[in-house]
Amino acid sequence: MKAGLVQLVWALRAxxxxGLARPPLRLLLNGDEEIGSPASRPLIEAAAEDAAAVLVFEASADGAVMERGPGTARLFAKARAVAARMGLDLCECSVGGASDGNFAAALGRPVLDGLGAVGAGAHARHEHISVDGMLERATLTAALLHELA
Known part of the structure; x- marks a missing residue:
């Protein structure tokens, strides 16, 4: 997840x-996500309550982004169109894990999860990220934020 945050910072700097527009942002960093977010869940829900879109910078599943609902489908379509203009084929998938994005999705907010690092071996000794993937994801993030502006 730290790599995803680095990607977000560089997207904003770019x-x-x-001199490109971006939407108003609300950044929430959560320190208790790995244990189910018992203290931060109310903060997440409050932050997401009026959000037009929720972007989660957790690591991706082989480059794909988490679960489809009507709002998320529209948000994914925008992200996929932005990626296509970059020559990328952005895919989506559903994985069995939990994410803080689920709290926002339960409130009916469109959520794109998995915008973070592309790599493999999460939480294992061989965990790694792709440096090229970081550049690609930072560029995608910048372009998507500009599109959402």
């Missing part, structure tokens, strides 16, 4: 340097 938008600022290029």
């Amino acid at each position: 938008l600022e340097a290029a």
Whole structure:
């Protein structure tokens, strides 16, 4: 997840340097996600209550982004169109894990999860991320934020 946050910071810096618009942002960093977010869940729900879109920078599942609902389908379509303009084929998938994005999705907010690092071996000794993937995801994030502006 830390790599995803680095990607977000560089996406924001790129938008600022290029003088491109971005939507108003609310950034929430959660320290208890790995144990189910018992203390932060109310904060997450409050932050997501009026959000037009929720972007979660958890690591992706082989480059794909988490679960489809009507709002998420529209958000994914935008992200996929942005990726296509970059020459990327952005896929979606559903995985069995839990994410704080689920709290926002339960409130009916469109959520794209898995915008973080592309790599493999989560929580294992061989865990790694792709440096090229980080650049690609930071670029995708910047373009998606500009599209949402």
